[in-house]
Amino acid sequence: MIALVGPPNSGKTTLFNRLTGLRQKVANYPGVTVEQHLGMVNLYDGRQASLVDLPGVHGFSARTLDERVTRDVLEGKIEGMRSPDALILIVDVTRLEAQLMLVEPVLEMDLPTLLVLNMVDELEARGGSIDQEVLAERLGVDVVRTSARTGIGVEEVRAYLHKVACGDTSVEHIERELSNLAGSRALPVIDAFAARRRLVRSVVQDAGFASPRPSRLTEKLDSVFLHKVWGPTIFLAVVLLVFQSIFTWAVPLMDGIDWIVGTSGEWIAAALPDTWYRSLIVDGVWAGVGSVIIFLPQILVLFLFLGILEDSGYMARAAVIADRTMYRLGLQGRAFLPLLSGYACSVPAILAARTIEDERDRLATIFVTPFMTCSARLPVYAILIAAFIPNEPVLGPIMNQQAATLLGLYGLGVVAAIGTAFLLKRTLLKASPTSFLMELPPYRIPAPRTLLLRLLDRSKIFLRRAGRIIFAVAIVLWVLTQFPRAQGGPPDIEQSALGTIGHVIEPVIEPLGFDWRIGIGIVTSLAAREVIVGTLGTIYGVEEADEESLALQEILRRDIEPGAAIGLLVFFAFALQCMSTVAVMRRETAGWKWPALQFFYMLLLGYLGAFISFRIF
Amino acid sequence: MQLPAVAEQAHIEDLRLGDVPMQQEVELVSIDLPVELAEPLLERGVLPGCRICPVQSSPGGDPVVSVDGSLLALRRETADCLCVRLVSPFQDVG
Ligand SMILES: Nc1nc2c(ncn2[C@@H]2O[C@H](COP(=O)(O)OP(=O)(O)O)[C@@H](O)[C@H]2O)c(=O)[nH]1
Ligand SMILES: [Mg+2]
Numbered sequence: 001m002i003a004l005v006g007p008p009n010s011g012k013t014t015l016f017n018r019l020t021g022l023r024q025k026v027a028n029y030p031g032v033t034v035e036q037h038l039g040m041v042n043l044y045d046g047r048q049a050s051l052v053d054l055p056g057v058h059g060f061s062a063r064t065l066d067e068r069v070t071r072d073v074l075e076g077k078i079e080g081m082r083s084p085d086a087l088i089l090i091v092d093v094t095r096l097e098a099q100l101m102l103v104e105p106v107l108e109m110d111l112p113t114l115l116v117l118n119m120v121d122e123l124e125a126r127g128g129s130i131d132q133e134v135l136a137e138r139l140g141v142d143v144v145r146t147s148a149r150t151g152i153g154v155e156e157v158r159a160y161l162h163k164v165a166c167g168d169t170s171v172e173h174i175e176r177e178l179s180n181l182a183g184s185r186a187l188p189v190i191d192a193f194a195a196r197r198r199l200v201r202s203v204v205q206d207a208g209f210a211s212p213r214p215s216r217l218t219e220k221l222d223s224v225f226l227h228k229v230w231g232p233t234i235f236l237a238v239v240l241l242v243f244q245s246i247f248t249w250a251v252p253l254m255d256g257i258d259w260i261v262g263t264s265g266e267w268i269a270a271a272l273p274d275t276w277y278r279s280l281i282v283d284g285v286w287a288g289v290g291s292v293i294i295f296l297p298q299i300l301v302l303f304l305f306l307g308i309l310e311d312s313g314y315m316a317r318a319a320v321i322a323d324r325t326m327y328r329l330g331l332q333g334r335a336f337l338p339l340l341s342g343y344a345c346s347v348p349a350i351l352a353a354r355t356i357e358d359e360r361d362r363l364a365t366i367f368v369t370p371f372m373t374c375s376a377r378l379p380v381y382a383i384l385i386a387a388f389i390p391n392e393p394v395l396g397p398i399m400n401q402q403a404a405t406l407l408g409l410y411g412l413g414v415v416a417a418i419g420t421a422f423l424l425k426r427t428l429l430k431a432s433p434t435s436f437l438m439e440l441p442p443y444r445i446p447a448p449r450t451l452l453l454r455l456l457d458r459s460k461i462f463l464r465r466a467g468r469i470i471f472a473v474a475i476v477l478w479v480l481t482q483f484p485r486a487q488g489g490p491p492d493i494e495q496s497a498l499g500t501i502g503h504v505i506e507p508v509i510e511p512l513g514f515d516w517r518i519g520i521g522i523v524t525s526l527a528a529r530e531v532i533v534g535t536l537g538t539i540y541g542v543e544e545a546d547e548e549s550l551a552l553q554e555i556l557r558r559d560i561e562p563g564a565a566i567g568l569l570v571f572f573a574f575a576l577q578c579m580s581t582v583a584v585m586r587r588e589t590a591g592w593k594w595p596a597l598q599f600f601y602m603l604l605l606g607y608l609g610a611f612i613s614f615r616i617f
Numbered sequence: 618m619q620l621p622a623v624a625e626q627a628h629i630e631d632l633r634l635g636d637v638p639m640q641q642e643v644e645l646v647s648i649d650l651p652v653e654l655a656e657p658l659l660e661r662g663v664l665p666g667c668r669i670c671p672v673q674s675s676p677g678g679d680p681v682v683s684v685d686g687s688l689l690a691l692r693r694e695t696a697d698c699l700c701v702r703l704v705s706p707f708q709d710v711g
Contacts, residue, residue: 059656063653063657097662190655193659197662211686222681227676228676320681320690323679324679437658441688
């Protein structure tokens with residue numbers, strides 16, 4: 001296995017995609033979530049090499065979780081993952097001096113290393129140059145110049161991988177100036193860095209590195225994007241555009257999927273004999289899975305935007321703009337990306353918080369991330385809002401009550417997140433002032449290939465999850481409705497095992513105006529929020545199998561009071577009903593303390609919120 | 618952590634990066650921050666002796682500086698902990 005290492009934004013992912021194409025997958029290893037991309041590279045004469053794309057780091061001091069994961073992978077400490085046979089260190093050659101600060105710690109790993117000077121296209125366009133031969137000689141490693149964007153030099157990287165696969169590489173134990181540094185660990189940290197810096201400077205000077213002119217484009221764009229007035233204006237416009245696009249551009253696609261799921265459901269219902277398993281398949285599994293797949297377009301649009309914002313370099317500026325406000329709330333600018341990603345799904349969002357260097361800031365960020373209205377809440381919101389909120393205009397023609405309710409629920413999440421962050425930073429996570437440091441990469445045009453591959457990844461993860469959890473829950477539920485047998489047939493649903501469970505929890509949820517059916521829905525949706533749709537589908541489907549089948553919305557309207565329905569919406573806005581999030585929290589915080597606290601805190605908030613709504617409305 | 622590069626410079630240590638006007642290149646003299654907060658700076662090449670030039674100010678009034686061809690955004694609280702001295706743009710520091 002060969003690992004790609006380098007600072008953030010040096011082009012690791014772009015090169016990785018060039019080399020592996022579609023032969024890649026997101027791998028997870030026990031212990032830590034290494035949501036790492038593993039891929040196969042085709043070499044010559046039929047050989048293959050596996051390549052792993054690691055998070056960007058500036059060093060291996062293990063201050064951030066990203067750094068810790070990267071170091072563990074490089075040292076072969078990840079369970080079930082081989083330690084790398086060779087490394088590819090990739091740097092942005094336009095910022096060579098700063099980026100080469102990583103060269104010494106990487107070479108200290110004593111593995112065959114290829115130094116990739118990426119973005120030569122940009123270096124040359126801006127009038128810089130470098131003699132790679134001298135660099136290779138001084139550092140004792142192979143060096144290639146590439147442009148991962150245009151494909152220049154990628155074959156040379158492949159040739160190097162081939163050499164590694166054939167066992168043709170060795171670590172050159174040449175007298176590096178580095179060897180005197182090996183003992184410098186004991187020195188005060190500043191001296192070690194100063195020595196590193198001197199080495200880099202002398203190597204770079206010998207290699208005749210001529211720095212490129214500063215990027216005019218970046219200067220111009222920054223004077224707008226970081227402008228006192230324009231900066232925040234554009235920032236807000238971007239955030240609004242993201243939301244607007246989720247709710248407009250994605251809609252035609254969603255309608256299409258809805259139609260496909262609906263029609264195929266009817267088709268399946270017609271094709272199946274009218275027996276015991278028909279409602280399981282149609283109302284439980286098919287409707288349940290369908291209610292989730294429909295949100296795929298929204299997730300894709302959101303991730304497309306996040307990808308463009310990140311790869312273009314704007315996200316770093318957005319973090320700088322957000323920092324002052326976030327700082328006042330007890331968070332910091334780097335929390336902006338995770339929180340925005342939280343609108344799609346908390347799981348990748350919590351992983352994205354790994355770049356936050358301060359541990360308390362990171363904990364506070366991932367603690368409040370699940371308050372962001374993730375896409376799994378949307379099926380629930382959609383069905384309850386359609387059933388209970390009249391479609392009448394408020395504020396003139398621009399918005400109707402349904403849209404206003406949805407907006408209100410989004411707002412509720414934000415308010416809860418702000419309040420919670422504020423509270424946490426004054427109690428459990430009280431900290432001395434932290435610092436915020438953000439590197440602003442030059443603005444670049446994102447590579448479409450990278451964006452597409454990322455979307456493909458996201459779809460796969462999303463669909464797999466929708467399939468597995470919902471399918472499993474539907475089956476378990478259905479089995480529970482079939483026992484204990486009454487006169488050889490399935491019991492009346494209230495007498496079934498499921499009904500009994502429902503009646504046991506009923507006293508707890510009665511103050512909220514929910515009956516036992518909703519209770520079961522809430523219990524199953526603790527696994528994943530969207531499961532409630534399929535659950536109610538199963539319960540009502542079984543119960544009313546012989547009645548004229550009503551749409552779920554109409555049944556809900558008949559069985560739930562409006563106040564309780566609003567309470568249910570509020571409950572879903574607050575409660576942490578997502579086992580994937582709990583699991584990822586446990587891994588990211590190395591223990592049960594934070595996920596447990598988060599789960600019960602959010603549950604309590606949800607319960608109180610629902611109780612109050614039921615009393616008011 | 619006080620990290621003076623040259624001891625005699627103590628008297629000008631009251632010039633902080635936060636006070637430097639835009640486009641005025643300065644040399645970093647010392648970093649007046651605890652190790653955990655200084656380390657991210659060090660890793661990115663912000664070390665005593667390096668040249669720093671403020672190039673932008675964020676809407677919140679925080680500086681964006683250029684170091685070694687990279688752009689770094691700092692908080693002004695951090696910038697106020699970086700002691701610097703003026704250099705003429707043509708003088709070589711070696
Ligand atoms: N001009 C140019 N841009 C590149 C090159 N390689 C990557 N990029 C761009 O640099 C940005 C960051 O690349 P990415 O692969 O995401 O970096 P990573 O953070 O190291 O994975 C993206 O917008 C890429 O399109 C290159 O060789 N030349
Ligand atoms: Mg990447």
